[in-house]
Amino acid sequence: MEGVMTYCVGMLTENGMVLIADTRTNAGIDNISVFKKLHMLVENEERLIVVASAGSLSVTQNMLSSLEEGLPGDTPDAPLRTLHTVPTMFRAAQLVGEAVSAARRSIGMVLAGTTINAGVSMLLGGRIGDGPLKLYLIYDEGNFIECNPDAPFLQIGELKYGKPILDRTLTWDTQLDEAVKVGLISFDSTMRSNLSVGRPLDLIVVPSDRAKDVLHVRVGDDDAYFNMLSREWGRLLTEARDTIADPPFMLDPEGV
Template identity: 70%
Template sequence: MTYCVGLLTRAGMVMIADTRTNAGIDNISIYRKLHILQDNEDRLMAIASAGNLSVTQSMLSMLTEGLPPVEEGGVARTLAGVPTMFRAAQLVGEAVRAASYSVGATLSGTGINAGISLLLGGRIHDGPLHLYMIYGEGNFIECSPDSPFLQIGELKYGKPILDRALAYDTELDEAVKVGLISFDSTLRSNLSVGRPFDLLVVPSDATRPDIRLRISEDDAYFDMLSSEWGRLLNESRAAIPVPPFMKAV
């Protein structure tokens, strides 16, 4: 199973993706699901993926090689040539549809789910950051200030902390903390999601450097965060008055 989350606040963007692929309890392996597709002075674009691995790999190859030109004799269409992040989301959606159709036809009747979903985040030039969720049919939605996060994969365990603790005005370091707590909650409740996972942090200020790292199995900060979060939850639970109807018991 997979869990990926993207956070977009006034201060910047955070994307986190686990690396575990699961084809049964005796067939678990590691595969990068957070991919940097464009990385230069002109643009930064990253994709996090959940779902069928063969469809995902086919889609990524299409984006790398370029989709067919609109007009005969034209040039292949790539993310390096799109003028806006909206156009980037459209191009990725087109690649998703093409890959899903190609691989899905092969898998038809096998009972194997060919569906995928993606998070696409980034910026062009020194413009604003954008974050999209792209569905298996190629359609997409954009992250908004009213709900400054998007999730794909095994999302239910990590959603409550995002609903309660994340707002558009949340500072970037706090947003990273909330995202990691969301992952810790998911890891606690679903053994098919696990470390290592990959992290990308992009400040809204384009002059500040972004952060890219892998949270390993023995990452000291994540271990501390998990322990402290559990301790504080128990302390908070104990500090809440008991229900009045229980006092008579």
């Protein structure tokens, strides 16, 4: 197993975008270390492009390096294609998809016949020029889907434990600070059930309002806010459970 256990979530609302990734990687039970999975690839006045990855580390690293070098143009004389020059986020998703597909093919060949999985999936978010914030999920064949307001989040990796809270409490008009809380609760749910997903967590928060700062945050192993959120969430869930009326069949006069 080469870094297969990961959880990343991207949320896109009218108020901005939040990406959160864990940082744990493992090559077997005894070899667990911290590895960055959330990468700000471009951040300047004109464009912001961030990527989160789940799956094979070697495919991810190969893909990131080839994106940095630039992919070949259509003709030998054409300039290399990079995320610094693509005109739209859709073109950025195509370029990353192409890089993922190429990295997977070349490493997949090396790994053929082994049981090592060369699969990878990515979240790609950002904005270019005057365009709106966009968020994509890129599969390892290089194809991709775009986040939409009806389900304003995308997840990769170990995603099932943390999905119900997103389904129930994140909507297109959710405030950005509330979206951050939902994302952290989604991680808390995942980390309780899957020990291979763990803190530190990396967050990037991009407000839709360009006058506001883009935030880069690392939530550490003993982060006081996260500890409080986890504790409070457990307490509030039990309170919520108690608030709901008892099932009518449990109100049987025989008493249960």
